[in-house]
Amino acid sequence: MDHFRCSSTNKMARTHVVVGSRPCCFICAMEEKDPCVRKAWLELSLRDLHMTRDDTELALTLSFIWRYAMADPENPEFPSLGVFECMTRLMKKGLEDVEWVMTGQNVYVPYYAVHIIGSYTMKKPEFAVKAVESGVIAPLLELMTGKMSWVEQRVVVRALGHLASYERTFEAVAAYENEVVRLAMEIATTCVDVVYEEFVSVQAKEGRVRYHCDLLTRGLGGLEMEDQKAEEWASQLQCWSLHLLNCFAYKQRSISLICNKKFLKELSQMWGGLVNHTSRAGIGLIRILCYSKQGRAHVSGSREMILSLCNLSRSSDDWQYMGIDCLLLLLKDQETRYKVIEMSLFYIVDLVEVKALNVRPNLGDRITKVLLMHYNTKKGCLYTQKVQKALKELWRNKVERRKREKKMMSENQELLAETSVVVNLIKQQANQLLCVGNLEGAIRCYNEAIGICPLKLRRKRMNLYSDRADCYLLLGDVDAAISDCTRALCLAEPVNSHGKSLWTRSRAYDIKGLSRESLMDCIMFVNGRCFRGKIPYYAAQMISKQMEATWLFEKARAAKLSRLMLKEKNHLTGLSMIAEEPEKKKKEGMVMERKKPDHLH
CATH class of the missing domain: 1.25.10 (Leucine-rich Repeat Variant)
Known part of the structure; x- marks a missing residue:
């Protein structure tokens, strides 16, 4: 093959291969107008x-x-x-x-x-x-x-x-x-x-x-x-x-190979980060594993995995619905239900009033149905007292209360309006107690208001939960604050759109050290509020803090820093030992000198 330079004005230097009397290079072949010649030249160029x-x-x-x-x-x-x-x-x-x-x-x-x-x-x-x-x-x-x-x-x-x-x-x-x-x-x-x-x-x-x-x-x-x-x-x-x-x-x-214990623990933390937010990352694989019986058996045995799914289910992450899907799959399976219900119940019970999430209609009712499986059967006796108590409360507050309110409201149309007025009065009393710093008293009032506020009045219930969450956070009860904020966000239209609850939960998650969940809530809070292009300092500070904590390389950076500090410590210890050695020998010599018998002196 003979090679020569093309006289074309194209900036890229081109080398031609002579085929018969015609030159052939990739760029020239691409520019060829005749489709037959173009095809022949491209095929030869690729070959x-x-x-x-x-x-x-x-x-x-x-x-x-x-x-x-x-x-x-x-x-x-x-x-x-x-x-x-x-x-x-x-x-x-x-x-x-x-x-x-x-x-x-x-x-x-x-x-x-x-x-x-x-x-x-x-x-x-x-x-x-x-x-x-x-x-x-x-x-x-x-x-x-x-x-x-x-x-x-x-x-x-x-x-x-x-x-x-x-x-x-x-x-x-x-x-x-x-x-x-x-x-x-x-x-x-x-x-x-x-x-x-x-x-x-x-x-x-x-x-x-x-x-x-x-x-x-x-x-x-x-x-x-x-x-x-x-x-x-x-x-x-x-x-x-x-x-x-x-x-x-x-x-x-x-x-079995994928469900290696060590890998599952690592998998629960693989979320893709903000730079690749369109990928389902670890939760995508976890959900697929939960679709198989063998996969569910392995996932249910990982405490880190279950905790990760629970936290995801109570977050404003785009993949929240996947965390819920995984927990429901584990709870439906009789062989894994009793392994995970002790932990997961107290997370997803906060979601029972959500209407729809990611084209999943009546999700709250589905969650309720799965949680109450075997509640009134002999299998229900297998639960711990703590779980039985929580399920009994769910049955009373969701199932029985809904039936009772539906019957009462249909018989007395004015009752809804009257109850709403009473709730408002109790809420005002709670707000006054909150203003004077009586947090326990305010919480008691909010409890009373939530207890009588009809399930139908979703917006009013949302505000009551959100206000009570503030009280819990001020008292330092972070878990209760997160629970109430989640309940409020489930009642919001659309879901996860109530700004006050998002900000309160973001702060609560920050206190617990759950940086990813705090960051997601804070971003939702900023995106949902009309700040006219200027993010408040407190929100910008929170986002900056959590972005630093959730940086993809943060764990690797911390590990390397730890290794360097350990190496430096060992190096200094080594120098200290070298410096002490002569002094040690000198002291040993003095001791030996004192121990010598008199006739050797």
């Missing part, structure tokens, strides 16, 4: 792309193909011309020839090759089949092991996740099931620490891997922008690894 000698041209060409794929992932042109075969050859070359991949711009090749595969397979199962037939899985798995770096792993788990999502290609990925699942679990667990250790914590520009910086920011921006993108990519790497595990869990494959 011989792995033999390109100019590493800069190769990297730029792959970058162009990736952008083209992202812009129109359903376009069959490149997949029909052998783009998957081309990317497979390039991945293999990068894995087998270390000297080649570390030459110039070739280090970008495996990353872009994998990204192109992932982009073309994210929507069309036909393209996924072509990719599998082209042999992409084996080199993808090798890159997934971390043979290059976390940057390549990120796009690998994305591509494998797409391939595992389709019925027609799942078994091709499942042929390596044990390896894929183990690697995905390891990446999901360690990737945040790896990205922090290898990139974010390296504050010197020259200490960071150059091509990582270029890929993160396209060569623009400094350390701050690189750190922001690294956080986003680390979150994506974790979430895409969890999606890959989802594909196996959905088909009830490798459930």
